[in-house]
Amino acid sequence: DAKTTQPPSMDCAEGRAANLPCNHSTISGNEYVYWYRQIHSQGPQYIIHGLKNNETNEMASLIITEDRKSSTLILPHATLRDTAVYYCIVRVTGGNDMRFGAGTRLTVKP
Amino acid sequence: DVKVTQSSRYLVKRTGEKVFLECVQDMDHENMFWYRQDPGLGLRLIYFSYDVKMKEKGDIPEGYSVSREKKERFSLILESASTNQTSMYLCASSLATSGSREQYFGPGTRLTVT
Numbered sequence: 310d311a312k313t314t315q316p317p318s319m320d321c322a323e324g325r326a327a328n329l330p331c332n333h334s335t336i337s338g339n340e341y342v343y344w345y346r347q348i349h350s351q352g353p354q355y356i357i358h359g360l361k362n363n364e365t366n367e368m369a370s371l372i373i374t375e376d377r378k379s380s381t382l383i384l385p386h387a388t389l390r391d392t393a394v395y396y397c398i399v400r401v402t403g404g405n406d407m408r409f410g411a412g413t414r415l416t417v418k419p
Numbered sequence: 420d421v422k423v424t425q426s427s428r429y430l431v432k433r434t435g436e437k438v439f440l441e442c443v444q445d446m447d448h449e450n451m452f453w454y455r456q457d458p459g460l461g462l463r464l465i466y467f468s469y470d471v472k473m474k475e476k477g478d479i480p481e482g483y484s485v486s487r488e489k490k491e492r493f494s495l496i497l498e499s500a501s502t503n504q505t506s507m508y509l510c511a512s513s514l515a516t517s518g519s520r521e522q523y524f525g526p527g528t529r530l531t532v533t
Contacts, residue, residue, distance in 0.1 A: 341519050352423075352509050352524035353462075360519075406452065406464040406477060407511075407522050 313397045318414040321391075327384040329413050331397030334378040340401050342373060344382045345409070346393040353396065353409070356382065387417045422446065423525035425510055431531045438497040440528050442510030449515035451493035452522065453477075453485060455506040462509065468493055469515060500532045 314332040321327040333342065341360050345353040357364055357371045359380070364371045370383040384391055396412040426441035442451065452467040454477075464477030466485040474485050482504060486494040493512075497504055507529050511522040 343519075343521060345524075350507075350527070350529070352511075352527045355521050355523055358519050358521050406454070406467065407462065409462040411461070 315413045320416050321387045323419050327387040329382040329395050332379045333399045336377050336399050340399045342380050343398040345396045348393045389417050392417045425525040425528050427528050429529050432500050436500050438500050440495040442493045444512040448512035450513040452511040453495045454509045457506050502532050505532045
C-alpha cells in the first residue's frame with residue numbers, strides 16, 4: 310500500500326472551511342484514498358473515500374488531483390465538534406486492514 | 420445507519436485472567452477485524468475474519484485468539500492477560516462485495532491489565 314504524508318497539525322476557525330491535505334505520490338491505479346477521523350478516546354469514524362473522481366457526502370468533500378498523487382479533504386463549515394485527528398489512508402482494492410499513520414490533528418477554534 | 424458495538428467501553432482485569440471482548444455489527448458485513456491502538460504505534464491488526472468460523476492472523480496475533488460463530492459477532496479472547504496487553508481495542512467490519520471495502524469501527528474498549 311502507498312505511503313501517505315500529512316501535516317501533523319492544523320487550526321481552523323469555527324464556521325470556516327477546513328482543508329486537510331494528503332500526499333500519496335506513490336499511489337497505484339488500483340488504490341483507493343480513504344479518510345477517517347478519530348475524536349479523543351473514540352473509535353475511528355469513516356468519512357469518505359474515492360478512487361479517481363472527486364466525491365462529496367453529507368460530511369465532507371474529497372478532491373483528488375488528476376495525477377492522483379495528492380488529495381484534500383474539505384469540511385465546508387467546521388464546528389468545534391470537528392476537532393479530531395484526521396487520517397488519510399491509501400489501500401489497494403480488496404485489501405484487508407486499514408493502515409493508519411499519525412494523521413493531522415485538526416483544532417477548530419471559536 | 421451503520422452500527423458496530425463493543426461490549427464494554429472500559430475494562431480492568433488482573434494479570435492471568437481470561438478476557439473476552441465482544442463485537443457485534445448489524446450491517447450484515449462478511450468481514451470483521453480486531454485492532455489494538457497504542458500511542459505512537461497507530462492501529463495494529465490482531466485478527467480478522469471473512470466468514471463465519473473463518474479467521475486469519477494479522478500482524479500481532481500472539482497472546483490472542485478469536486471466535487466467530489455467527490456472522491454478526493466477532494469475539495477477541497485474551498487467554499491469560501498480561502500487562503503489555505493494556506491498550507485500546509477496536510473492532511471493525513466491512514462489506515466483502517464492495518470494491519472499496521471501507522471499514523466501520525466500534526467505539527473501542529479501553530482495557531487495563533493490572
